[in-house]
Amino acid sequence: MATDETLIAGYDGVVCDLDGVVYRGADAVPEAADALQAVVARGVGVVYATNNASRVPAEVAEQVAALGAPATAGDVVSSAQAGAARLAAELQPGSAVLALGGDGVVEALEAVGLQPVVPDADQRELDRVAAVLQGYGKQLRVRDFETAARLLSTGLPWVASNDDATLPLPWGQSPGNGAYIDLLAGALRRRPDVVGKPHPPLYRLALDRLGTKSARTLAVGDRLSTDIDGAAAAGIDSAWVLTGVDRPSDLVAGEASPTYVLGSLADLLLPYAAPTRDADAWRCGSARVVMDGDDLHLEPGDAAAVEVVRAGLAALLARRDGGGARDRLRDGAEELDRLLEADTPRDPG
Structure with a gap:
C-alpha cells in the first residue's frame, strides 16, 4: 500500500553504493545526483560504501562531486x-x-x-x-x-x-x-x-560514520550478492535499484530479499507503493500480475514500469518460496527484464 510519506522519511542515514547507482564508469546515472542532493537537504546523512580498496576516498569523492552529488572524502567508506x-x-x-x-x-x-x-x-x-x-x-x-x-x-x-x-x-x-x-x-x-560487502564490517563502519541506528539506516545498491545480501547480514533495510547490472531474473534465481525495489534513486523521494496480494493476483499501483502455474501474466495498466516489476517480483517470489521451479520462474522474470530494458535503455556494464 502506498504511504503518504516519502520513502526516505523513514530513515536518518543512507549507505549508498556507487557503480551502477550513482555512476556507470565515467557517466552519471540519470537523476541520481539530484536525488542525493535532495536527500541531504532533508537532513538525512549519506555515506558512499565501496568495495574498491585501490582508490583513496578523496579520489572517489572528487568523482562523485563532479557529477553533482554531495560528497567529501569523509563521506566515503571503503573496504x-x-x-x-x-x-x-x-x-x-x-x-x-x-x-x-x-x-x-x-x-x-x-x-x-x-x-x-x-x-x-x-x-x-x-x-x-x-x-x-x-x-x-x-x-x-x-x-x-x-x-x-x-x-x-x-x-x-x-x-x-x-x-x-x-x-x-x-x-x-x-x-x-x-x-x-x-x-x-x-x-x-x-x-x-x-570485511567488504557482503560481509558486515563495511556496513558497521558506515553506521559509525553516519552515527545512525541500524533500524533508521537504509542501504542502497544494485548488486544483489554484495549490496543487498550485505545489508541483510548487517541487519539493515535495503533498497535495490534497477539502474545497475542485476535484473529481476537474477533476484528470482537467487536468495536475496531487498526491502524495497526502486527504479532509481529518485524513488527515495516518492511514496513507496508496495505490492499487495489480491486473491489470485498481485497489485502495485494500477499494475496487476497473475501467476498461472509458473507463468507470469502482466496487466500493466498505466502503472510505472517499476510498479509492474514490484508486482511481478512479488508474484514470482511467492511462487518460488512455495516450491516453484526456479528455471521456469526465471523465464517469467525475463519478461520483467525486457520491460525494464524497454523503459530505460542502459549500459550493460
Whole structure:
C-alpha cells in the first residue's frame, strides 16, 4: 500500500553504493545526483560504501562531486578502511602491516595509526610485519604475492578488503580481489577474514560514520550478492535499484530479499507503493500480475514500469518460496527484464 510519506522519511542515514547507482564508469546515472542532493537537504546523512580498496576516498569523492552529488572524502567508506579498522582493533598502535594493494590500502592503514609496509621493502622492514591487509591493486606483481605468501605462511593475521571474484571494466569482467585471494589461499591452505560487502564490517563502519541506528539506516545498491545480501547480514533495510547490472531474473534465481525495489534513486523521494496480494493476483499501483502455474501474466495498466516489476517480483517470489521451479520462474522474470530494458535503455556494464 502506498504511504503518504516519502520513502526516505523513514530513515536518518543512507549507505549508498556507487557503480551502477550513482555512476556507470565515467557517466552519471540519470537523476541520481539530484536525488542525493535532495536527500541531504532533508537532513538525512549519506555515506558512499565501496568495495574498491585501490582508490583513496578523496579520489572517489572528487568523482562523485563532479557529477553533482554531495560528497567529501569523509563521506566515503571503503573496504580498505574497514580492513584497517579490523587490524587496528587487534594490533598495537604503530604495528607494521604489509599493504598488499593500491594507494587506498596504504592510506587506510596510516589513518588508523598502523605502519604500511610495501611488498618490495627491505628485509628489516618485512621482518617487523605483524599482519597483512590485502586489497586490489593494478600494480601488484607475482613477487608481491610471493612476499605475502612467505609472511602469511608463519600464521600472521590476514585481512582482505573484499572477495569480489571479478572487477567490471568497460570491455567486460577482469579478475578481482577475490581471484587474487584464491591465488594465495591455494598456496597457503587458509583464507583471510574478509570485511567488504557482503560481509558486515563495511556496513558497521558506515553506521559509525553516519552515527545512525541500524533500524533508521537504509542501504542502497544494485548488486544483489554484495549490496543487498550485505545489508541483510548487517541487519539493515535495503533498497535495490534497477539502474545497475542485476535484473529481476537474477533476484528470482537467487536468495536475496531487498526491502524495497526502486527504479532509481529518485524513488527515495516518492511514496513507496508496495505490492499487495489480491486473491489470485498481485497489485502495485494500477499494475496487476497473475501467476498461472509458473507463468507470469502482466496487466500493466498505466502503472510505472517499476510498479509492474514490484508486482511481478512479488508474484514470482511467492511462487518460488512455495516450491516453484526456479528455471521456469526465471523465464517469467525475463519478461520483467525486457520491460525494464524497454523503459530505460542502459549500459550493460
